[in-house]
Amino acid sequence: MNRTEYLLIQAGSECNEIAHRASKALHFGLQEVQPEQPLSNAERLVGEYVDLLAVMEMLENDELIHMPTGEELRSQIAAKKAKVEKFMRFASEQCGTVQLESSK
Numbered sequence: 001m002n003r004t005e006y007l008l009i010q011a012g013s014e015c016n017e018i019a020h021r022a023s024k025a026l027h028f029g030l031q032e033v034q035p036e037q038p039l040s041n042a043e044r045l046v047g048e049y050v051d052l053l054a055v056m057e058m059l060e061n062d063e064l065i066h067m068p069t070g071e072e073l074r075s076q077i078a079a080k081k082a083k084v085e086k087f088m089r090f091a092s093e094q095c096g097t098v099q100l101e102s103s104k
């Protein structure tokens with residue numbers, strides 16, 4: 001395994017850790033603090049996201065990927081938010097699988 005392969009595995013691992021923390025937050029709530037842990041599920045979720053950002057930055061520093069910045073980044077984030085909102089409305093209105101009024 002070379003450095004690139006190692007970093008790519010690390011990126012995938014951090015994604016899995018984000019998914020794991022999101023699942024814990026869904027099961028027990030964002031504010032729940034697991035016994036013998038100092039941080040809430042929300043704080044731990046953010047921590048894993050920061051871990052992923054660090055690895056992505058390493059991939060960029062090695063010139064293996066290009067991370068958008070500034071307006072390019074804001075535009076891509078806005079597009080993703082719009083897509084998530086669109087399909088959440090679809091799930092709510094057409095599928096009945098999401099209750100938008102009472103959930104947060």
Ligand SMILES: [Mg+2]
Pocket residue numbers: 014017047048051
């Ligand atoms: Mg991590």
